[in-house]
Amino acid sequence: MKLDDFLVEQWMNDYEGMAVHDLTSTCGQALTCRELLDLEPGILEDVELNYGSITGDPRLRSEILSLYQNQDPHTLTLAQGCLQANEMVMETVLEPGDEVIAYTPGYQQFYSYPEALGCQVHLLRLEPDSWSFPLDRTLELIETRPGIRMILMGHPSNPTGTFMKEEELSRLISACRAHGIWLFCDEVYFWPDSGLSVADLYEKGVATSSLSKLYGLAGLRSGWIKACPELIHAIDVRRDYTIISTGPLTDTLSYAALLHKEELLARVRKTVQKNTEIVKNWLQDNPLFSCSIEQDSLVAFLRYHKDISSADLARSLLRDTGIFFVPGSCFGLEHHLRLGLGTCHEDLKAVLEQLQTYVQTWEQVQ
């Protein structure tokens, strides 16, 4: 299978190690193993390091199910992170020749992967600046292209943090239902207390998520898929060929984390809110930048109003100041930087000022 390079991930691979001020990570501040183990002391001790339960530790499954309205165990399967969960969904459902709808700027997995599977991708542009989803254009495509099999959304979207409001989502679901289309939402940035998952709203709604972002536990590589039992069964067949199980180590620690989910979510939300306030104040005084930031969003797409290539800017910024961004070019749009809001910073205000000075004086420093 021929796959395009995954631009954002390659950028992270190539440059993340040099970051002094990581302003681009979309994860909540990571816990250490000790911090996690202190939540449930001794929970790991007697765990046998065999394959464990193939379908996942029942205690973990039950905690994940409690995040949803429909708690039927047949509607859930586990994966090693949300990225893998996404791959499993796409690879199980999609066939060469299928048409799909995805959005840009967006997470490349949702269009490059279907392309690699031989699908025809209709890539729709989010509304500039507000980054709202183009509902009318989506509905029009659904009506006019009977080959459409799936709609793929980061929901909220990476890198914009935007999502469809309830009434819009409801209209989209009606159209999908009328045409038997799968609505696949990566909900890794979706706060469980912020509304209902697409998997609870629509019988052909597929939701994926993980502990990586809102819980600050990317290192567990713990993700899941929530969908109708028929799809979950089909994915489980495929899972036998790829992972066997997520394993008792990850399962046990993920269970421990979800026993304390309120605490962990509150911890990351507090950081996000603090960072967002600082960024918003900074934006008010700096017309060189603009950005629409959703409430409690871990990610936003920061625009700079100067004609510099985003990759050039991100590279030299990192080299000269240690400030790390993924450039908009990795998401198919220039003059932007992906801004992450979940990481703790010693002095975010000062770093943002340094960024501003750097961009303003760009020509001088080259």
Added chain:
Amino acid sequence: MKLDDFLVEQWMNDYEGMAVHDLTSTCGQALTCRELLDLEPGILEDVELNYGSITGDPRLRSEILSLYQNQDPHTLTLAQGCLQANEMVMETVLEPGDEVIAYTPGYQQFYSYPEALGCQVHLLRLEPDSWSFPLDRTLELIETRPGIRMILMGHPSNPTGTFMKEEELSRLISACRAHGIWLFCDEVYFWPDSGLSVADLYEKGVATSSLSKLYGLAGLRSGWIKACPELIHAIDVRRDYTIISTGPLTDTLSYAALLHKEELLARVRKTVQKNTEIVKNWLQDNPLFSCSIEQDSLVAFLRYHKDISSADLARSLLRDTGIFFVPGSCFGLEHHLRLGLGTCHEDLKAVLEQLQTYVQTWEQVQ
């Protein structure tokens, strides 16, 4: 992508939980987390649960490389278990229309997965009873079918435990080299001190392995791929779409394990040797069964000389006695049971006698 059910894994999923005497697991006896952590106390404490190094903890990579002659870091990438490593190799190299050679009885992933990718699979039968690889037939196919792109072997094979002797492997490599064919060996049952990996013997040799079997650490889901830098790079591109990283939790514990590899390997080898001796003595007195067992093999294919369906036998045996086997039917061959030799048993001799009585009196108990 349409995939056949993975028979052996589904059997394990469906029945393993009921096992009292697991005679079929091919893993070395699993360590507990405590046993592993006691090897390197405190190693986990300060580990931050972020994505960690995308290409894997350099300390772990260095320990894995030390198992091979060629220790170029560009010849290695990490995966979440050997099964996933295998999938990554096949999915990266193979294209629809390619021809491949695989073997039966063998691990279904090596023929059903290429089939799902649209390849034509030449499935060759291992020599009955000795289960040696059919070298002449393989060479003949290589000479007559120019479309052959890859040879896939469990090496040693699951479920037979057999492998090519040095001189045979050398002849096979010469033929592969002459035709530019990839030689892909799953070496998860290959003792590192028993010879050279195919990745060290042949520039288009691809080896996969993990800590699941010989180290008794399946629960870490820690595997790897060893191949030429070009293939590793291509796999790493794909890896960005599927796992991002194996994560610092697994990486750190896998590193701890490999720091003590001699001890861990000796531990499993001792169990295997003890079990093998008991089985061999038992076989001598029981003509109802026969089995060729390789030295220090974690797996063998036990034949019973009675006309009973292997799935029926395995199911009722489990129900009536708690003795658990995967039936030969899961590997495409009747009248066999897969025998695992790495697990500790309280009284293997008594369990084998119970097995014998059960099979002898099969008709009465139905």
